[in-house]
Amino acid sequence: MPSKSTRLTFAVLAAGAGVFSMLQSLIAPALPTVQHALHTSQSTATWVMTAYLLSASIFTPILGRVGDLIGKKRTLVAVLMTVAVGCLLAALAPSIGVLIVARVVQGVGGALVPLSFGIIRDEFAPSEVGGSISNLSAVIAAGGGVGMVAAGPIVTALDYRWLFWIPVAIVTAATIIAVRYVPESPTRAQGQVNWLGAALLSAWLVALLLPLSQAAVWGWGSARVLGLFAAAVVLFALWLAAEARSRTPLIDLRVMRLPAVWTTNTAAFLFGAGMYAIWSFLPGFVQTPSSAGYGFGASVTATGLLMLPMLIAMFLSGVLSGRLEPVLGAKVLLTAGAALGALACGILALWHDEQWQIALVAGLFGLGIGLAFASMANLIVGSVPADQTGAATGMNANIRTIGGSIGAAVTSVLVTGRLQPSGLPYASGYTHGFTLLAVLCLAAALAALLVPVRPGGRVTGRPLAAGDAAAEAQVAAAPGARG
DSSP: OOOGGGHHHHHHHHHHHHHHHHHHHHSGGGHHHHHHHTTOOHHHHTHHHHHHHHHHHHHHHHHHHHHHHHOHHHHHHHHHHHHHHHHHHHHHOOSHHHHHHHHHHHGGGGGHHHHHHHHHHHHSOHHHHHHHHHHHHHHHHHHHHHHHHHHHHHHHHSOTTHHHHHHHHHHHHHHHHHHHHOOOOSOOOSSOOOHHHHHHHHHHHHHHHHHHHHHHHHOTTSHHHHHHHHHHHHHHHHHHHHHHHOSSOSSOHHHHTSHHHHHHHHHHHHHHHHHHHHHHHHHHHHHSOGGGTSOOOOOHHHHHHHHHHHHHHHHHHHHHHHHHHHHHOHHHHHHHHHHHHHHHHHHHHHOOSSHHHHHHHHHHHHHHHHHHHHHHHHHHHTTSOGGGHHHHHHHHHHHHHHHHHHHHHHHHHHHHSSBOTTSOBOHHHHHHHHHHHHHHHHHHHHHHTTSOBOTTSOBSOOOOOTTOHHHHHHHHHSTTOOO
16 A cells, blocks of 8 residues: 555546546447437447547557656656546537547547556555555556446436546646646656657557457458558568667567566456457447347446446455465466456356346456456566566556457457347357457466466566666566667
8 A cells, every 4th residue: 555655646646547447438338329419420439439549559658658768757747638638628529520539639648557657666665566556456447447337327417528527627636736746756768769669659559459440340351451450560560670670669679578578468468358348248238128039128327337346346356456466476366367257258158147147247357357457567567677667567558458459359240240130139149259258368367377486486576676687687688689
């Protein structure tokens, strides 16, 4: 837990990162309302989600690196102000085009996650770092759950625009407190931003994530989808070459090759695939009319209540992991979290005829999310040099998002590949989709087992200072390290 001297700093970080996470899911249940209010098509309305995803994917690692270079507090304040402006613009948006632009601006908030982890590492006492990262991870995980639960009541009682007015107030208050009370981190990376690397990173992320998010509309075999996938492969190769040649890479590939980092990122990719797909398809399942042979015809508000066990469980398990990590180690917690996700999806594939079964699955998956989020963050923060914290944790978040996009896209193919005459999916589509998610989460648990441990059984995860001789030796010894 944060000490008295760092409690206010933690509150600011939690408010900012929590709002960013909430904005990911808050608008999803309200998309039909937005479509009707702004007189647009369903395919255009989906860009409200797509724009946010693409923007966050681009800015998360880039601004994480900027924070490492010029100062994390300075970057944090600038990002908080940007998010506040984006929420204000969205609340006032007169058209769908303006709302999409506002969502791009809000996506800059993705950098709040790596910046917050970096500030905790730099400013908190070593004994507080693990617990504080776990608590912050719990807030980030719970933020997505808050979005799913709160969207229905807010839209029903007020208006969809209040989905953005409320974050405006929270982020503005957090910005004011941050300017006054959050100290500037003394740890700085050397060099400058590799803008060529940043441009190539942005390009291949867009080329990969855009067709994944739009394939259902454009068609998987369309020229746009296939062309963008091909471009993503080429741009990714160019990015790797540019980063390897750069003296000041945006993402140090030597750090990404560290055993604790690449195994954690692999688990993040696979678990993210299962998590985002559950968030995307479980609400749709329970909202399906029972005339389809499954589902409960639940309203948006009732759906949120069924998701409430997930919200409570992910927050509690995230906080609890901070107490368990010193005893069990982050590797055990990550493995357990992914295994709980696999168990939840397996139960869902077999039994989904009663609402209590959905609530049970939501709770189990929530436990898994809380444990996995906290342990992934601790593993990355504890395995990289301090001046790489922002870039490394930003890339971990991005890898989780990429996995989520792929998981949601593949699940969509299984669910919607064959439709009833009414236009609704068959129950078998959901069953196959949930089975796939169980397999992905199980694979994440197996990947977590590969995370290296020290001879004493502790997970490699000690917070390292910039210039730490052991850290530098570990990075230099990574396969493919530059001379």
